[in-house]
Amino acid sequence: MSVRLSSPEEYAKLLDQYDTWMFDCDGVLWHGDRLIDGALDVLRLLRERNKKILFVTNNATKSRRSYKGKFDQLGVEANVDEIYGSAYAAAVYISSVMKLPKDKKVYVIGMAGLEEELRNEGVSYIGGTDPADNTLEPFTLENFTLDPDVAAVVCGLDTRVNYTKLSIAFQYITRNPGCQFLCTNEDSTYPSANGLLPGAGAISAPLRYALGKDPLSIGKPAKTMLDCIQAKVHFDPKRTIMVGDRLNTDILFGQAGGVSTLLVMTGITQETDITGPNASPIIPDYITSSIKDLSAAK
Ligand SMILES: O=C(O)[C@H](O)[C@H](O)COP(=O)(O)O
Numbered sequence: 001m002s003v004r005l006s007s008p009e010e011y012a013k014l015l016d017q018y019d020t021w022m023f024d025c026d027g028v029l030w031h032g033d034r035l036i037d038g039a040l041d042v043l044r045l046l047r048e049r050n051k052k053i054l055f056v057t058n059n060a061t062k063s064r065r066s067y068k069g070k071f072d073q074l075g076v077e078a079n080v081d082e083i084y085g086s087a088y089a090a091a092v093y094i095s096s097v098m099k100l101p102k103d104k105k106v107y108v109i110g111m112a113g114l115e116e117e118l119r120n121e122g123v124s125y126i127g128g129t130d131p132a133d134n135t136l137e138p139f140t141l142e143n144f145t146l147d148p149d150v151a152a153v154v155c156g157l158d159t160r161v162n163y164t165k166l167s168i169a170f171q172y173i174t175r176n177p178g179c180q181f182l183c184t185n186e187d188s189t190y191p192s193a194n195g196l197l198p199g200a201g202a203i204s205a206p207l208r209y210a211l212g213k214d215p216l217s218i219g220k221p222a223k224t225m226l227d228c229i230q231a232k233v234h235f236d237p238k239r240t241i242m243v244g245d246r247l248n249t250d251i252l253f254g255q256a257g258g259v260s261t262l263l264v265m266t267g268i269t270q271e272t273d274i275t276g277p278n279a280s281p282i283i284p285d286y287i288t289s290s291i292k293d294l295s296a297a298k
């Protein structure tokens with residue numbers, strides 16, 4: 001049973017109980033480029049209390065460096081080494097876990113942030129933002145030359161996805177022996193500034209269907225994301241809390257990592273998802289309406 005937080009005493013107790021605060025971003029701190037009311041105050045309060053803050057996002061459109069730029073623009077204090085995005089986690093997985101040979105490359109369905117993280121990890125790639133792939137011209141195999149060095153396809157949120165990219169990715173996974181099918185995350189929807197949009201999971205879905213197989217997903221709730229964080233940051237799971245707006249990514253991620261979980265209702269999760277006949281079996285430790293509520297602990 002989740003604890004629905006309401007009193008200043010409860011929020012004060014929560015702040016005392018946890019030294020490390022992991023924050024999801026979309027739907028918790030912001031909607032698109034709009035900060036959620038109270039987010040700034042609460043992050044400042046936690047810093048004043050010398051809490052460790054980590055930002056753990058499945059949004060693969062940005063690199064850690066470009067997220068730092070977004071935080072700066074929004075006036076939020078954040079350091080690059082506090083930021084863990086699924087683009088970064090995917091690049092680290094390909095370079096350090098898969099150990100992609102240097103003469104091999106990745107075909108990307110995704111945006112500049114994912115490409116930047118791949119470059120940072122020394123991973124060669126094709127596709128992505130390449131104008132040749134961002135075309136609405138019909139795709140024909142006659143004009144396509146298979147690159148034998150492509151050993152993986154990685155798929156992330158791509159607002160310029162098209163039939164050409166899906167077709168090329170399909171060629172590599174079906175025709176290059178051992179070519180891996182990866183995705184940065186599987187979120188079905190994305191909470192933008194002006195409402196819900198299809199998420200990264202909707203970008204890889206056509207490929208899943210055409211291939212009849214699922215990709216290996218790197219982002220929350222997968223352990224690969226936690227491994228990526230624990231490789232860089234030490235934290236005591238018993239004194240760590242994950243704050244998120246989505247049950248099947250953020251809350252599952254926290255539970256899998258053995259940390260406590262706080263669900264906020266400013267993003268994906270609706271009341272009907274947590275109460276009533278269709279309530280999810282995923283039960284967060286705590287629930288509160290918004291990150292803003294935590295400022296009652298002052
Ligand atoms: O479609 C996506 O990639 C997700 O909706 C989105 O990016 C989630 O980001 P998060 O809530 O993990 O910050």
Ligand SMILES: [Mg+2]
Nearest residue numbers: 024026027245
């Ligand atoms: Mg979110």
